[in-house]
Amino acid sequence: MVKHLLTGANGFVGKTMQAALPCVPLPVGLDLRDRAALNAAIAEIQPDMVIHLAAQSFVPASFENPRETFDINFYGTLNLLEALQSIGFRGRMLFVGS
Numbered sequence: 001m002v003k004h005l006l007t008g009a010n011g012f013v014g015k016t017m018q019a020a021l022p023c024v025p026l027p028v029g030l031d032l033r034d035r036a037a038l039n040a041a042i043a044e045i046q047p048d049m050v051i052h053l054a055a056q057s058f059v060p061a062s063f064e065n066p067r068e069t070f071d072i073n074f075y076g077t078l079n080l081l082e083a084l085q086s087i088g089f090r091g092r093m094l095f096v097g098s
Contacts, residue, residue: 005045007032007080008053013096017051026054032076035083042083050093052080057098073097 008014009025017023024045030037032054055073056062062069077095084093 002048003045005047005050006053008055011053014053017053023051032079033071035079038079039083039086043087046087048091050084050091052077052093052095055097
């Protein structure tokens with residue numbers, strides 16, 4: 001069975017995705033900026049595919065704290081990619097962004 005890792009499972013699209021497709025979400029409360037926790041979760045899950053929806057997407061918050069938004073959206077994604085690389089991930093990743 002193929003393991004679909006879902007980031008951003010608690011968001012609007014993530015909840016819909018979980019209802020439509022059997023996915024393994026990241027542990028509740030895991031912050032993509034926490035490299036050690038993310039590496040441990042990815043090593044445990046060993047996903048075959050990744051649907052990456054996690055982001056700071058609330059526009060007013062992005063204007064209130066642009067550095068935090070950049071850290072979450074850019075470095076969080078980079079941390080995810082590096083964690084996948086560390087386990088030799090060879091699958092597909094769908095990265096949704098705007």
